[in-house]
Amino acid sequence: xxxxxxxxxxxLGSGSVLLALGLALYAVLVGxxxxxxxxxxxxxxxxxxxxxxxxxxxxxxVVMQTALLTDDFSVKYVAEHSISTSPTxxxxxxxxxxxxxxxxxxxxxxxxxxALLALVAPNxxxxxxxxxxxxxxxxxxxxVNGLVANxxxxxxxxxxxxxxxxxxxQNHWMMAVHPILIYLGYVGLTVPFAYAMSALITKRPxxxxxxxxxxxxxxxxxxxxxxxxxxxxxxxxxxxxxxxWAWDPVENVSILPWLTATAFIHSVQVQxxxxxxxAWNLLLIILxxxxxxxxxxxxxxxxxxxxxxxxxxPVGPYxxxxxxxxxxxxxxxxxxxxxxxxxxxxLDSVVSREGSFLLGNVLFLAxxxxxxxxxxxxxxxxxxxxEKVTVGAPFFNQVSFPLWLxxxxxxxxxxxxxxxxxxxxxxxxxxxxxxxxxxxxxxxAYLFGVRKFYPLMTVAxxxxxxxxxxxxxxxxxxxxxxxxxxxxxxxxxxxATESRRRFGSMIVHFGVVVIxxxxxxxxxxxxxxxxxxxxxxxxPFQGYELRAIxxxxxxxxxxxxxxxxxxxxxxxxxxxxxRPRVNVFGGGDTQPVPTPDVLYTAWHDVYLNVAGPVRPDQxxxxxxxxxxxxxxxxxxxxxxxxxxxxxxLLPAPRRQxxxxxxxxxxxxxxTVPGARV
Numbered sequence: 001x002x003x004x005x006x007x008x009x010x011x012l013g014s015g016s017v018l019l020a021l022g023l024a025l026y027a028v029l030v031g032x033x034x035x036x037x038x039x040x041x042x043x044x045x046x047x048x049x050x051x052x053x054x055x056x057x058x059x060x061x062v063v064m065q066t067a068l069l070t071d072d073f074s075v076k077y078v079a080e081h082s083i084s085t086s087p088t089x090x091x092x093x094x095x096x097x098x099x100x101x102x103x104x105x106x107x108x109x110x111x112x113x114x115a116l117l118a119l120v121a122p123n124x125x126x127x128x129x130x131x132x133x134x135x136x137x138x139x140x141x142x143x144v145n146g147l148v149a150n151x152x153x154x155x156x157x158x159x160x161x162x163x164x165x166x167x168x169x170q171n172h173w174m175m176a177v178h179p180i181l182i183y184l185g186y187v188g189l190t191v192p193f194a195y196a197m198s199a200l201i202t203k204r205p206x207x208x209x210x211x212x213x214x215x216x217x218x219x220x221x222x223x224x225x226x227x228x229x230x231x232x233x234x235x236x237x238x239x240x241x242x243x244x245w246a247w248d249p250v251e252n253v254s255i256l257p258w259l260t261a262t263a264f265i266h267s268v269q270v271q272x273x274x275x276x277x278x279a280w281n282l283l284l285i286i287l288x289x290x291x292x293x294x295x296x297x298x299x300x301x302x303x304x305x306x307x308x309x310x311x312x313x314p315v316g317p318y319x320x321x322x323x324x325x326x327x328x329x330x331x332x333x334x335x336x337x338x339x340x341x342x343x344x345x346x347l348d349s350v351v352s353r354e355g356s357f358l359l360g361n362v363l364f365l366a367x368x369x370x371x372x373x374x375x376x377x378x379x380x381x382x383x384x385x386x387e388k389v390t391v392g393a394p395f396f397n398q399v400s401f402p403l404w405l406x407x408x409x410x411x412x413x414x415x416x417x418x419x420x421x422x423x424x425x426x427x428x429x430x431x432x433x434x435x436x437x438x439x440x441x442x443x444x445a446y447l448f449g450v451r452k453f454y455p456l457m458t459v460a461x462x463x464x465x466x467x468x469x470x471x472x473x474x475x476x477x478x479x480x481x482x483x484x485x486x487x488x489x490x491x492x493x494x495x496a497t498e499s500r501r502r503f504g505s506m507i508v509h510f511g512v513v514v515i516x517x518x519x520x521x522x523x524x525x526x527x528x529x530x531x532x533x534x535x536x537x538x539x540p541f542q543g544y545e546l547r548a549i550x551x552x553x554x555x556x557x558x559x560x561x562x563x564x565x566x567x568x569x570x571x572x573x574x575x576x577x578x579r580p581r582v583n584v585f586g587g588g589d590t591q592p593v594p595t596p597d598v599l600y601t602a603w604h605d606v607y608l609n610v611a612g613p614v615r616p617d618q619x620x621x622x623x624x625x626x627x628x629x630x631x632x633x634x635x636x637x638x639x640x641x642x643x644x645x646x647x648x649l650l651p652a653p654r655r656q657x658x659x660x661x662x663x664x665x666x667x668x669x670x671t672v673p674g675a676r677v
Contacts, residue, residue, distance in 0.1 A: 010075045013063035013152035017104075020056035020111065021142045023049045027135040035128035043128045047118040050131060053138055054115035057108045064095050064104060064151060073158040077101060077151035083164030085558035090165065093176040097165040099300060099315065100151035102179070106296075107141040109187040114138055117191060117216075126209055129198035130191075137190055140322050149315050164558070167585045167593045174234040181227030182254060186292045188220025189261055193289035193330075196282050200333045205278055205341045210268045215649055221261045222645040228255060229638040240594030240609045242528060242626030244634070247396040252375040253295030256368050260288040263364035270354045273419055277354075279334070279341040280361070286330045291368075293323040298375075349421035356414030363406050370399040401454050408461040408516060411509060412468035430471055437467035455524035462513045469506055476502075500650050507644030514637030521604075521630030530611055534620045538569070542627045544606060545569040551614050551621060552579075560584045561595070562614040564621040568599055568606055575599065580608040580623065604629045 027049035034042025064077070068091045073079040081098045082091060095101040114134040121127045145151070169175045192213035199209035231251070232244035245251060264284040270277045297319035334341065347355060374391040381389045416430045441463030442456055450456050476499070480491050496503045531539050533548040540546075547567040554561045563581025567574065578597035585593070596609040604627050612622030 009063055009067045009072050010152045010154035013060050013067070013075070014146070014150065016056050016060035016063060017107075017142060017146040017150070017152065020053045020060065020107075021139065021146050023053045023056060024135050024138040024142055027053065028132055028139055031128060031132040031135060035132060046128070046131060046135070050111075050118040050135060051115045053135070053142075054108075054111040057104075057111040057142070060104065060152075061095070061108050064101065065092060068092065068094055071162075073160070073162055074155050075151070076153040076155050079155055079159050079162050081165050082162045083558065084161060086164060086170065087558070089173065089176055090170050093169065093179075094165045096179045096183075097169045097175075100145070100149040102300075103141060103145045103149050103315070104151055105179070106183050106187065107138070107145050109183050110134070110138050110141055110190065113187050113191060117194075122212065124208075124212075125202050125204060126195055126198045126212060129201045130194040133194035133197045134190060137194075140318075144315055144318055148318055164585055167583070167591050168238060170559075170585050171583060171593045171595060172234055172238045174230055174237070178227055178230040178234055181223050181230055183227075185220050185222075185224025185227050186257070186296075188216060188223055189257060189285075189288055189292060191216035191220065192264075192285050196285045197330060197333065200282070200337045200341075203337065203340060205282065205337060207272050207275075210271065210281065214268070217261065217265060218645055218649055221258065221265060222642060224254075224258045224261070226638065226642055228258065229634065233635060236607075236631075237596060237598065238593070240596055240624070242526070242596070242607050242609070242624065242628065244522075244631075247374075247393045249375050250299055252371050252396075253291070253298050256295060256372055257288045257291040259364050259368045259371075260284050260291060263361040264288060266357050267361050270357050274354055276343050276347070277358070278343060279338070280358075282334055282341060284361070286327075286334065287368075290323060290327050290330070291372075293319060293326055297323055351417065351422045351427065353414060353417040353419050356410050356417055360407060360410045360414065363403050363410070367400060367403045367407075370403075371396065374399070404516075405454070405457055405461060408458070408465065411512065412461070412465040415472055415509075416468060430468075433471060434464045434467045438464035450524075452524045455520040458516055458520035462517050465509065465513050469510060472506060498653055500652055501648050504644050504646075504648030504650075507647060508641050509644075511637045511639075511641030511644055514633050514640055516637075518630045518633030518635075518637055522628035522634065525629050527627045529625050531623045531625050532620055533564075533566070533623060541606070541625045542604075543570060544575070546608070546623070546625065548621050549577075551616075551618075552581075553614070553616075558585060563595070563610055564614065564623070566597075566608055566621075566623070578606070578608050580610045582610050582614065600632045602632060605631050 027046045030042050030049065031046030033039070034044075034046055064075075066072070067075040067078045068082050069088065071078070071082065071084040073082075077098070077100055081101070082094050086094070096105045114131065117127075117134060118131055121130070164170070192210075195209040195213045199205045228251075231254075235246070236242070236244040261284075264281060267277055267281050267284060271281055297316060300315050300319060347358070349355060350359075374395050377391050378389050381387060412434055413431070417427070438460040442460035445456055445459040450459060476495055477488070477491060480495060481488060484491055486494075527542055529541065531541065531546065533539050533546060535548050535550065538545045538547040545568070547569060549565040549567055551564050552562070561581045561583050563579055566578045566580070568576045568578060576599045578599060580597045581595045583593045583595050584591075594609050596607055598608075599606040607626040607628065609624040609626075610621070611624040614621065
């Protein structure tokens with residue numbers, strides 16, 4: 001006989017989601033009423049409700065994880081996407097391995113950001129309406145989770161076993177990290193959008209809302225950037241093709257909000273310093289949030305084919321409707337407040353810091369438009385004509401490479417330019433140093449065999465940026481050294497400590513330079529060969545000897561692996577042993593998943609993937625061997641970028657806080673001259 005206690009987890013999870021939905025609706029209605037009436041009691045009640053939403057969604061997540069970890073197949077999501085033989089980390093990550101669970105994760109993060117905002121945001125005129133907007137977003141995601149894509153549906157007759165998650169999601173630990181970072185980035189960028197809407201609603205579209213959200217914006221931007229690189233690393237180490245970026249539609253739509261957020265982070269400095277670009281900054285943050293919703297629609301509506309997508313699902317129309325609603329309301333509100341947000345000041349000179357930031361924004365938006373057009377064009381053609389067309393990597397490369405070179409050029413000269421108008425003598429002196437560095441680096445790269453145009457230009461512009469960083473540091477440190485009796489190291493540490501925002505942004509830009517070199521080397525000079533290696537013999541590959549020692553087959557409760565043992569030798573010396581393999585995971589899907597093995601070095605890698613069957617009776621192995629110069633620099637540069645972002649977010653020393661507070665009291669702009677973000 002059926003035992004109702006078997007369904008307790010499903011009922012508890014559904015109840016938690018519905019409780020969160022009720023609290024979110026309450027928070028929106030009471031919060032809006034309290035904000036409109038300036039009623040502190042109603043506003044406080046809405047804040048407590050925001051915290052309650054987070055606790056309710058946390059309960060739902062705990063229930064789902066309990067069901068996954070205990071193999072409770074009476075919960076439909078567990079029955080359809082899990083398997084009892086999976087390792088613990090795979091069971092945990094299964095929560096976001098399919099549509100319903102991924103929305104549950106998103107809704108949980110959104111509730112967490114909202115609760116944190118309710119607890120730590122300053123009590124000012126902007127917070128009440130910002131929380132209303134955040135809770136309205138919560139209403140959407142939680143309602144989709146509770147009413148359309150419910151992961152807590154109870155099964156009256158549970159199966160004895162499930163099929164397990166997508167094999168691609170079981171094959172590398174990065175899938176336990178990559179989606180987390182992406183969602184933290186997406187949801188984090190909701191906070192500046194909510195404050196922008198609050199600024200428009202309250203008719204306060206000055207710099208206050210940007211000051212309130214500077215940290216939130218950098219956190220969301222940083223997580224999204226880390227998530228993109230983590231996804232590239234997963235692609236490199238799992239998909240077996242030896243690359244990390246293929247201009248896949250899902251890759252494209254997730255980089256779009258990062259591009260507009262990057263433009264926004266730089267553009268806000270102009271408004272802080274010159275009281276310009278108010279409408280532009282509002283437009284950028286609206287675009288950023290709208291693009292996160294549009295990207296989510298594309299990924300989850302089943303309108304594209306991608307290894308990253310969730311396939312056909314019921315949520316597509318809801319996300320499309322939400323995207324249209326967000327766009328109509330936010331852009332409509334911006335148009336309604338246009339007289340208050342349009343600029344009153346003019347650009348004094350194009351050759352100025354604000355001019356460089358504005359031109360950089362144009363390049364970022366041009367990149368965003370080109371990638372969006374190339375991604376959506378096949379969908380539009382198919383909708384109109386019924387024909388299937390593709391837009392491949394050549395289009396995206398031809399469009400993006402010149403824009404990236406322009407951005408690298410502006411990244412070097414922009415921070416050296418003064419506000420309002422550059423002095424001709426100083427500009428010429430700085431450009432002479434930077435162009436000289438670019439010419440020397442370009443000439444050396446050419447002599448060492450870098451002959452392709454874009455890699456050569458990238459090397460030159462990276463040197464140009466390194467000289468720029470040197471000029472910025474010397475400009476800050478030399479006057480201090482002249483006035484101080486302390487040693488250079490002590491002066492440097494003092495500057496780095498007191499000017500965290502400026503110095504942290506220098507670290508970020510240095511990380512971008514390292515990443516650019518990694519992309520130029522790995523993209524421009526990648527070598528890809530297919531090799532047939534007889535067991536016990538060696539084949540040459542790019543200065544190495546690859547010696548096939550043995551083949552193997554391993555079996556665990558949830559996986560069967562077959563592969564090769566390959567020794568890597570160079571100049572007669574043993575370097576490493578690589579074990580590329582093909583995995584077949586347990587469950588209903590027997591799709592083989594390649595698992596390359598990679599030898600990383602500072603200058604290049606050796607990437608081996610099994611490219612043919614591995615049978616007990618064969619005396620050879622077919623390998624795909626890839627060498628990508630400087631690819632490790634991408635991962636190292638990302639770590640540098642993350643460190644710089646975190647360093648920028650560290651609290652300022654007390655002495656600097658007192659100076660900034662005093663300056664604000666006197667009406668002086670908070671941004672220090674020369675600050676970089």
